[in-house]
Amino acid sequence: MKEYQTITEISGPLVFAEVDEPVGYDEIVEIETDDGRTLRGQVLESSEGVVSIQVFEGTGGIDRNASVRFLGETMKMPVTEDLLGRVLDGSGNPIDGGPEIVPDDRIDIVGKAINPYSREYPEEFIQTGVSGIDGMNTLVRGQKLPIFSGSGLPHNDLALQIARQASVPEEEEGDDEGSEFAVIFGAMGITAEEANEFMDDFERTGALERSVVFMNLADDPAVERTVTPRLALTTAEYLAFEKGYHVLVILTDITNYCEALREIGAAREEVPGRRGYPGYMYTDLAQLYERAGRIEGKEGSVTQIPILTMPGDDDTHPIPDLTGYITEGQIVMDRDLNSQGIEPPINVLPSLSRLMDDGIGEGLTRGDHADVSDQMYAAYAEGEDLRDLVNIVGREALSELDNKYLDFADRFEEEFIQQGYDNNRSIDDTIELGWDLLSELPKESLNRIDEDLIAEHYREDETEAAEVSAD
Known part of the structure; x- marks a missing residue:
């Protein structure tokens, strides 16, 4: 352990001291003040004859008479x-x-x-x-x-x-x-x-x-x-x-x-x-x-x-x-x-x-995660773009599909993103919610999801399903 009373400058959180032996970078330092306090610091820069020390507790109360001890080890x-x-x-x-x-x-x-x-x-x-x-x-x-x-x-x-x-x-x-x-x-x-x-x-x-x-x-x-x-x-x-x-x-x-x-x-x-x-x-x-x-x-x-x-x-x-x-x-x-x-x-x-x-790859049983995520991202991005257009031409000027994308964007924020800070959703709950939202869009617009997954998970509207059954 080397001890010096050679402080030359105090600047903000730094103390500069003269030394006559090499001191290691990041070496831990103890500084003992006149009032008996022991402050810890770390060597920030070491050059021939001078070291700069950053003091963890601040430099308040340190003067040039303080003792500086180099402990020979880094912080652990x-x-x-x-x-x-x-x-x-x-x-x-x-x-x-x-x-x-x-x-x-x-x-x-x-x-x-x-x-x-x-x-x-x-x-x-x-x-x-x-x-x-x-x-x-x-x-x-x-x-x-x-x-x-x-x-x-x-x-x-x-x-x-x-x-x-x-x-x-x-x-x-x-x-x-x-x-x-x-x-x-x-x-x-x-x-x-x-x-x-x-x-x-x-x-x-x-x-x-x-x-x-x-x-x-x-x-x-x-x-x-x-x-x-x-x-x-x-x-x-x-x-x-x-x-x-x-x-x-x-x-x-x-x-x-x-x-x-x-x-x-x-x-x-x-x-x-x-x-x-x-x-x-x-x-x-x-x-x-x-x-x-x-x-x-x-x-x-x-x-x-x-x-x-x-x-x-x-x-x-x-x-x-x-x-x-x-x-x-x-x-x-x-x-x-x-x-x-x-x-x-x-x-x-x-x-x-x-x-x-x-x-979310093969290691999961939820093989539809990637497809659902990609499709929701694309649909939400489309809805965001259409929001800017609505401000100019109004919703009446948009097609039925465009209006569905706008509704999807609103529901995506209000039901998917919105969940509060105390609601813990499992990944299965999240994917199920994604399918609920995507089922508001026509099947033919779900171009990022495998057809087999659509057939398995797409929620048909009850009225539409009844009409298809009657036909």
Whole structure:
């Protein structure tokens, strides 16, 4: 252990100190202040003779007389299966009044990159109970599927709904039969009110029993925000690859995380990139997102749902833009649907799950899932286009089929997307509802569904069926 009293500068969350020996990157540092407090930090940059240290608890109370101790090790997360049901702060310390954590292991929070050769291709379905996701943009085990939201939209409600409802259907378990499901919830920069809502919901629904919650609040140091998701993902990897759990990691809000990166970059006087964010933000986000996946020979999996609020609802903003490059799709929340009272307000048209076709393939008994999804997407897109035309010419000028597409679009939003935050729909319920809606359209317009499936599932109108029978 090396100790110095050579602080030369304090800038925002950073402390600069002179050293006479090499110091490792990411090395953990303890800073002892004059009033007896011990603050923890991490080496952010190390060059000959000088190191910059980011202080997790903030630099308040630190002066040039403070002692700096370099511990010779990187930050590690104490992990154990007993973490399930616990609530921790953004630095991994228990805040739920429970007993001290007795770890089985201590793992470096940076993690190890998964060897691409050892990755298993994600192709097993995860049921969230939300029709807008399960039916139209299916989540797959080992996938990273972000939610693109906006300020004031109910993404927290959707996150909680997924956290308490997500499961692996029994018929999907196969060789993994007996594997358990766990949720890691990492909150970054949220308000105390939001934190209370999260905890009330977790405790009320019993979801906390299978969850580990990390809470970094808005008034906590911004630097801590850069550590919170790494602690959460390290815990997820331990449960998945050492204990065989299927782990769903929900991270909210990635925008707050990126703002912390920008603050640290400004304190380091780095040359800014787009809109003032660091030029390395793409690499930094990739280090988080790419920790999702499955490993050959391991039972468990890590699936990620990062949530971000797009500043100004701008999907070209650097945060959603870079996230879209790294991840396998996105779920988009819509302000217009929210104003109509649709819960959850998921807009399926700009949403995408690039792994959906693999997750709903031959491994399922629901062979009609893909066809129904494709047909509903096409019909809803047609109805959306016709809504613009109606504003110009009125419904009377449209054909009977066009009016059916308009009715379909309305019912799709009001019955399929609209389900509330307490309604847990199975995938079979979702597909059945899809057939109910598609049966409002003429059979000949269902050109994306196999004829045998139409014959088996299409609901004939009772009056029409009687007329056909009479003929």
